[in-house]
Each structure stands twice: as structure tokens, then as C-alpha cells.
Amino acid sequence: MIRYLAAATGIALLDRIPGGTRIYRRLGELTQAKRRGYELPLLRAGIRTVQQSLELTDPGDRIMDLGTGWYFKDALLYALAGRFEVVAYDVRDLARMGYVHNYLDLLAAHADEIGQAWELPVRPIRERLDDWRRCDKLESLLTAAGIERIVGPADCMPIRDESLSHISSYCVLPHVPLALLTEELRELHRCLRPGGHMLHLIGYEDHLSFYDQRVKPFSYYRFEDRTYRLLFESSLKYQNRLLWPDFRDLFESAGFTVLEETGLIDDNHLAAIERLQPELPKRFRRHPVRELAKTHSWALLRKN
Numbered sequence: 175m176i177r178y179l180a181a182a183t184g185i186a187l188l189d190r191i192p193g194g195t196r197i198y199r200r201l202g203e204l205t206q207a208k209r210r211g212y213e214l215p216l217l218r219a220g221i222r223t224v225q226q227s228l229e230l231t232d233p234g235d236r237i238m239d240l241g242t243g244w245y246f247k248d249a250l251l252y253a254l255a256g257r258f259e260v261v262a263y264d265v266r267d268l269a270r271m272g273y274v275h276n277y278l279d280l281l282a283a284h285a286d287e288i289g290q291a292w293e294l295p296v297r298p299i300r301e302r303l304d305d306w307r308r309c310d311k312l313e314s315l316l317t318a319a320g321i322e323r324i325v326g327p328a329d330c331m332p333i334r335d336e337s338l339s340h341i342s343s344y345c346v347l348p349h350v351p352l353a354l355l356t357e358e359l360r361e362l363h364r365c366l367r368p369g370g371h372m373l374h375l376i377g378y379e380d381h382l383s384f385y386d387q388r389v390k391p392f393s394y395y396r397f398e399d400r401t402y403r404l405l406f407e408s409s410l411k412y413q414n415r416l417l418w419p420d421f422r423d424l425f426e427s428a429g430f431t432v433l434e435e436t437g438l439i440d441d442n443h444l445a446a447i448e449r450l451q452p453e454l455p456k457r458f459r460r461h462p463v464r465e466l467a468k469t470h471s472w473a474l475l476r477k478n
């Protein structure tokens with residue numbers, strides 16, 4: 175718990191002092207320089223995202239990776255498939271060429287696996303990667319990969335009505351405050367063509383618990399909103415603590431149909447959550463134990 179509190183306090187402090195955001199990001203760069211981009215489970219999730227989009231789209235379709243992050247994880251995979259116009263959208267610029275090169279190395283090491291998963295010949299995949307790995311500037315890489323990069327607001331995207339065929343995000347929506355999320359889903363609905371799909375990976379685990387293995391990833395449901403906001407919330411590591419039923423209602427209110435939701439449940443935690451549930455604030459207590467035990471959801475939606 176001490177590590178958890180230290181992380182929460184440190185991050186909240188950096189969030190409030192002038193220059194704190196810069197220090198937080200710099201610390202992230204120093205600690206992650208060799209690791210970020212090399213995460214194989216994340217690559218495999220991305221391979222699956224693109225595999226699903228290949229089944230739902232046509233060649234030449236315009237596709238968006240929302241909240242594209244530090245190294246354009248899914249945007250580069252879409253580009254690697256060689257059949258989409260790709261938009262990489264984020265509300266801030268987190269990308270660093272060092273992380274991108276880590277990721278390109280990982281892609282090259284798994285080119286066969288990628289080709290097999292997508293049922294595409296591996297040779298063009300390798301050729302694209304060779305070409306991209308020669309780029310030493312982000313801008314030249316994005317040009318070579320044909321990725322349109324946009325850093326812009328969430329609630330007013332500089333994207334034409336109904337010009338996207340498909341949108342996906344990976345661990346983005348849990349980081350958006352409720353009011354903005356409501357606006358952003360309306361905006362995504364505007365940008366997506368009728369019948370177009372969205373695929374979102376939503377993670378529910380308390381990200382501060384990653385600093386302290388003794389703290390359970392669902393313990394943050396214990397706190398009332400006011401207490402949580404005061405002690406733990408920060409814009410640097412913001413989490414909205416929404417659960418799947420909340421997301422489902424938001425998607426439906428924005429005009430999407432939920433076609434499929436695959437929830438991943440940590441069975442090891444079920445008994446503990448069952449014991450904890452009666453003590454939780456009303457906002458969380460009203461949800462079934464299996465919702466509280468979910469670590470992630472994959473949600474596939476269609477624009478009505």
C-alpha cells in the first residue's frame with residue numbers, strides 16, 4: 175500500500191506543480207526507453223484488432239486508430255496490412271521515434287506470425303518494414319507508411335462527416351472523463367459512415383495498482399467519487415472508473431448498437447470481490463460481481 179500511496183501522491187503532486195507534466199513525461203521516457211514498443215501481448219492484441227477490421231472493411235477504406243499513443247501501435251499495423259487509408263488520432267503528442275523503432279523491431283521479429291494471422295503474403299509485410307526501419311524521423315516514417323497523423327480535440331475532430339469506415343481504440347476510453355466521453359462518442363458517430371464498426375478494448379484495472387503488487391486492481395472501487403477525486407485522481411493518469419454497463423449505456427445513447435462484448439474476468443478475484451461488494455459505494459455496489467471482476471472488455475459496435 176505504501177508504494178501505491180507514494181505513486182498516487184507523487185503523480186498528483188506533479189499534476190499540480192508548474193512544469194510537473196514535463197517532469198512526469200521525462201521520467202516516463204527515462205524508465206521506458208528500452209521497453210516501450212517491445213510489448214508482445216500488446217502487439218498480439220493489435221494483430222487481432224486488425225484481423226477483425228480486415229473482415230469488416232473493404233480495400234481502400236479509411237480507418238482510425240483513436241488514442242494512438244507512444245508508438246502508433248495499431249495505426250502502423252493497419253498500414254502494414256497495405257489496404258487502408260490510416261488516420262492516427264490523439265489528443266496529445268506522446269510519440270517518440272525511439273519507441274517506434276523498438277516497435278518496428280518487434281514487428282519485424284513477428285512478421286511471419288502477422289502474415290499468417292491476416293492470411294496475407296509475408297513478403298510485402300517484410301518489405302514495408304524494411305522501408306520504414308530506414309526512416310530516422312517520425313514525419314518521414316508516417317509519410318512512408320501513409321499514415322495521416324492528427325493531434326486534436328476529442329469533442330471537435332477535424333474529420334469530415336461519415337468519412338471513416340472503421341474506428342478502433344486500445345485502452346483509451348477508460349482515460350476519458352465522463353462528460354468528454356459523451357461528447358466524443360457523438361463525434362465518433364458523426365465521423366463514421368452508417369453501418370461502420372468500432373472496436374474498443376476497455377481496461378478496468380486501477381493503473382496505480384501496477385506500482386504496487388499488494389494492491390488489488392479493483393480496490394479503487396472502494397472510494398466514493400469525492401474521496402477518490404481528492405486523493406487519487408490526476409490528469410496525468412486519469413481513469414474514469416466506469417464499468418462495462420456504463421460504457422454500454424453510453425455507446426447506445428450515442429447511436430451505436432453493441433454487437434458483441436467479450437469480458438475477461440479474473441476468477442482469482444471473484445471471491446474477494448464478492449466479500450467487498452456490500453461495502454462499496456452505491457455507484458459500484460449496484461453492479462453484479464462479475465462486472466466488478468472484469469479486467470477488460472472487447473466491444474464491437476456498429477453505427478445505426
Ligand SMILES: C[S@@+](CC[C@H](N)C(=O)[O-])C[C@H]1O[C@@H](n2cnc3c(N)ncnc32)[C@H](O)[C@@H]1O
Pocket residue numbers: 240241242243244245247263264265266268328343344345346349350354358
Ligand atoms: C494508455 S494509452 C494507449 C495508447 C495506445 N492506444 C496503445 O495501445 O499503445 C492512452 C492514450 O489515449 C490518449 N487519449 C487520452 N484521452 C483521449 C481522448 N479523449 N481521445 C483520444 N485519445 C485520448 C492518450 O493521449 C494516450 O495516447
